[in-house]
Amino acid sequence: GAVVSQHPSRVICKSGTSVKIECRSLDFQATTMFWYRQFPKQSLMLMATSNEGSKATYEQGVEKDKFLINHASLTLSTLTVTSAHPEDSSFYICSAIGSGDSYEQYFGPGTRLTVT
Amino acid sequence: GQQLNQSPQSMFIQEGEDVSMNCTSSSIFNTWLWYKQEPGEGPVLLIALYKAGELTSNGRLTAQFGITRKDSFLNISASIPSDVGIYFCAGQLPASNTGKLIFGQGTTLQVKP
Numbered sequence: 001g002a003v004v005s006q007h008p009s010r011v012i013c014k015s016g017t018s019v020k021i022e023c024r025s026l027d028f029q030a031t032t033m034f035w036y037r038q039f040p041k042q043s044l045m046l047m048a049t050s051n052e053g054s055k056a057t058y059e060q061g062v063e064k065d066k067f068l069i070n071h072a073s074l075t076l077s078t079l080t081v082t083s084a085h086p087e088d089s090s091f092y093i094c095s096a097i098g099s100g101d102s103y104e105q106y107f108g109p110g111t112r113l114t115v116t
Numbered sequence: 117g118q119q120l121n122q123s124p125q126s127m128f129i130q131e132g133e134d135v136s137m138n139c140t141s142s143s144i145f146n147t148w149l150w151y152k153q154e155p156g157e158g159p160v161l162l163i164a165l166y167k168a169g170e171l172t173s174n175g176r177l178t179a180q181f182g183i184t185r186k187d188s189f190l191n192i193s194a195s196i197p198s199d200v201g202i203y204f205c206a207g208q209l210p211a212s213n214t215g216k217l218i219f220g221q222g223t224t225l226q227v228k229p
Contacts, residue, residue, distance in 0.1 A: 043219045093158045103215040107158035
């Protein structure tokens with residue numbers, strides 16, 4: 001089946017620093033990747049849609065200069081949280097869609113970010 | 117924005133019981149997906165539905181794409197402790213050509229051995 005990995009699984013950083021999270025599709029080429037944020041006991045909130053080789057499309061209310069997304073290849077997308085603050089602490093999850101007709105999203109295992 | 121109303125919000129059942137949860141919307145969807153998420157993990161795809169009226173099974177799980185295209189249900193038969201988790205429905209709107217999904221609020225399932 002389609003496997004998506006994320007790295008790191010957990011990260012703790014100090015306020016004001018930047019953190020990069022990687023999302024990789026391991027056994028398929030992902031034409032589109034999505035980045036979500038999830039707070040405890042809540043549903044997934046879509047942050048942005050990322051297509052290989054083009055700029056990401058951000059959802060309303062998501063600061064594109066704070067959450068930098070790069071989709072440099074068909075198997076890798078990165079999310080960089082710049083100048084992190086404690087309120088950015090959350091569970092960040094990516095998902096990917098392959099190049100076929102199916103729109104089934106396959107999710108990574110998530111990254112727990114804690115900003116101190 | 118678009119919303120999916122998922123119910124029930126939580127369920128606490130005895131092992132062996134059957135479970136049913138559903139999602140409804142005022143909008144028509146092209147695709148319905150059901151995911152399960154365990155604590156600290158990403159959601160895992162359980163069942164995908166593409167046609168109105170479609171009924172699909174995956175082991176003890178059965179899901180249906182409503183005829184009106186505005187709803188879907190997921191049934192779990194003979195529940196076991198490892199069924200514990202949060203179940204999300206997700207739908208794709210006809211206007212979306214990016215694969216963007218709208219998620220329900222989730223149903224938290226607890227199973228008592």
